[in-house]
Amino acid sequence: xxxxxxxxxxxxxxxxxxKETGFSHSQITRLYSRFTSLDKGENGTLSREDFxxxxxxxxxxxxxxxxNAFFPESExxxxxxxxxxxxxxxxxxxxxxxxxxxxxxxxxNSRTNKLLFAFRLYDLDRDDKISRDELLQVLRMMVGVNxxxxxxxxxxxxxxxxxxxxxxxxxxxxxxxKVLEKVDVEQxxxxxxxx
Amino acid sequence: MQQQQQxxxxxxxxxxxxxxxxxxxxVESIVDDEVTKCFSAQELENWNLLTRSNCRFRHISLRLxxxxxxxxxxxxxxxxxxxxxxxxxxVPLLLVLTPLVSCLPDGALHSGLSExxxxxxxxxxxxxxxxxxxxxxxxNKPRDGGICVAxxxxxxxxxILANDGCYSLVGQVHGGLMGLLQRALVKASSHIWFxxxxxxxxxxxxxxxxxxxxxxNKPPILIFPEGTCINNTSVMMFKKGSFEVGCSVYxxxxxxxxxxxxxxxxxxKCGIISYLLWTMSSWAIVCSVWYLPPMKRxxxxxAVDFSNRVKSAIAAxxxxxxxVW
Numbered sequence: 001x002x003x004x005x006x007x008x009x010x011x012x013x014x015x016x017x018x019k020e021t022g023f024s025h026s027q028i029t030r031l032y033s034r035f036t037s038l039d040k041g042e043n044g045t046l047s048r049e050d051f052x053x054x055x056x057x058x059x060x061x062x063x064x065x066x067x068n069a070f071f072p073e074s075e076x077x078x079x080x081x082x083x084x085x086x087x088x089x090x091x092x093x094x095x096x097x098x099x100x101x102x103x104x105x106x107x108x109n110s111r112t113n114k115l116l117f118a119f120r121l122y123d124l125d126r127d128d129k130i131s132r133d134e135l136l137q138v139l140r141m142m143v144g145v146n147x148x149x150x151x152x153x154x155x156x157x158x159x160x161x162x163x164x165x166x167x168x169x170x171x172x173x174x175x176x177x178k179v180l181e182k183v184d185v186e187q188x189x190x191x192x193x194x195x
Numbered sequence: 196m197q198q199q200q201q202x203x204x205x206x207x208x209x210x211x212x213x214x215x216x217x218x219x220x221x222v223e224s225i226v227d228d229e230v231t232k233c234f235s236a237q238e239l240e241n242w243n244l245l246t247r248s249n250c251r252f253r254h255i256s257l258r259l260x261x262x263x264x265x266x267x268x269x270x271x272x273x274x275x276x277x278x279x280x281x282x283x284x285x286v287p288l289l290l291v292l293t294p295l296v297s298c299l300p301d302g303a304l305h306s307g308l309s310e311x312x313x314x315x316x317x318x319x320x321x322x323x324x325x326x327x328x329x330x331x332x333x334x335n336k337p338r339d340g341g342i343c344v345a346x347x348x349x350x351x352x353x354x355i356l357a358n359d360g361c362y363s364l365v366g367q368v369h370g371g372l373m374g375l376l377q378r379a380l381v382k383a384s385s386h387i388w389f390x391x392x393x394x395x396x397x398x399x400x401x402x403x404x405x406x407x408x409x410x411x412n413k414p415p416i417l418i419f420p421e422g423t424c425i426n427n428t429s430v431m432m433f434k435k436g437s438f439e440v441g442c443s444v445y446x447x448x449x450x451x452x453x454x455x456x457x458x459x460x461x462x463x464k465c466g467i468i469s470y471l472l473w474t475m476s477s478w479a480i481v482c483s484v485w486y487l488p489p490m491k492r493x494x495x496x497x498a499v500d501f502s503n504r505v506k507s508a509i510a511a512x513x514x515x516x517x518x519v520w
Contacts, residue, residue: 090222
């Protein structure tokens with residue numbers, strides 16, 4: 001596992017990924033060996049089927065949406081760079097990064113970018129608004145079959161009522177951020193990546 | 196997962212924040228591999244009547260529940276208070292006896308008495324945990340000088356090993372109760388405590404280790420090269436620092452029997468005090484310690500290869516999986 005992975009990933013690529021995502025060298029090599037073990041076709045990219053083979057992902061209510069998030073617009077394969085870019089959203093925010101304000105562009109794991117990732121799980125048609133239907137779809141996925149349509153509809157209506165400030169019956173990204181401003185997004189959307 | 200969801204989905208921000216939870220679990224399962232599994236407690240085949248190992252066992256029968264209730268009563272009302280009393284009396288004992296011993300001038304009496312104090316205090320701690328330890332191959336026990344390396348599962352490893360011999364411990368200087376204990380231990384025998392800033396300076400660390408090892412009168416140094424607690428099913432990659440010093444290394448394998456109590460300390464799940472309370476309210480800590488024959492670095496062997504050789508020897512003896520990472 002260990003030696004095969006490092007010979008296929010070149011040093012320059014590791015450096016580029018490090019700069020773009022902020023992962024450390026050893027984290028990148030470990031995630032690369034995980035990538036290759038998922039890649040059953042051994043062609044250097046992952047397809048949707050490769051993800052669906054993971055059992056815990058198959059039973060996760062949002063599994064399909066998360067898998068979608070890895071694939072860029074209308075493509076069916078994701079390479080290692082794209083894989084790392086999506087995983088970078090879940091990197092914990094380190095203390096010294098919070099104070100750094102000279103960064104040219106916001107790091108992938110900033111609070112705003114984490115929230116944008118979550119927003120896109122709802123906003124399927126990418127029109128930068130969560131409509132009532134889109135909200136209902138995701139709620140139905142998370143809740144299962146034991147809540148009736150009317151109950152779910154009223155939950156969705158109440159959510160939109162409380163969040164919508166400009167009265168267009170849908171939730172924009174700013175309104176989404178406002179609803180979650182008290183939630184500790186940094187902790188809820190961070191995973192401990194091993195070194 | 197979905198049953199919990201129905202009860203919680205009733206306010207507006209939870210409609211969104213639950214998505215965060217599910218997305219995190221999804222990405223965790225994407226990243227999960229055989230190494231991340233080492234950082235959670237080992238699953239048992241049969242339930243051993245302890246709540247914390249009740250992963251897959253739902254209500255089976257009334258008789259089992261009654262048995263569990265009796266066990267709970269026994270453990271919390273009889274075993275736990277006795278053990279806590281022992282532990283609580285052991286700490287002041289250590290803090291009182293070690294300064295007394297340090298008043299003596301350096302010499303045979305000083306080292307003889309400090310060994311006795313050491314054995315008595317660690318004996319009290321071992322009984323406080325009800326640790327039933329079987330030592331194998333005691334002829335290979337680490338002697339004067341040299342470095343002793345062992346696989347790490349819990350901070351209790353130190354108590355288990357120190358019960359059978361004097362070791363010098365290595366670690367960072369802490370504050371509070373730990374710092375008090377560290378200062379007390381240093382009075383009776385020589386330990387190596389680093390300041391946080393010094394710990395980052397590899398040369399300083401290597402030099403202090405080398406100096407200690409060169410002095411044959413000092414007890415062997417105890418080091419856990421994995422660097423962190425693993426769940427006792429496998430051995431992770433060793434950090435090479437302690438293998439560069441160039442003296443003989445005494446490997447020790449420690450294997451806990453998971454049926455009587457889970458010794459693994461998951462530091463992200465609970466702090467040290469709750470961990471100690473969990474352990475003291477288990478049935479017992481049953482473990483086996485194997486002393487392996489000393490190994491020396493061969494000519495032309497790098498520190499990394501040497502550390503891998505030692506790691507394989509420990510894994511083979513303890514019946515643990517030898518991980519590549």
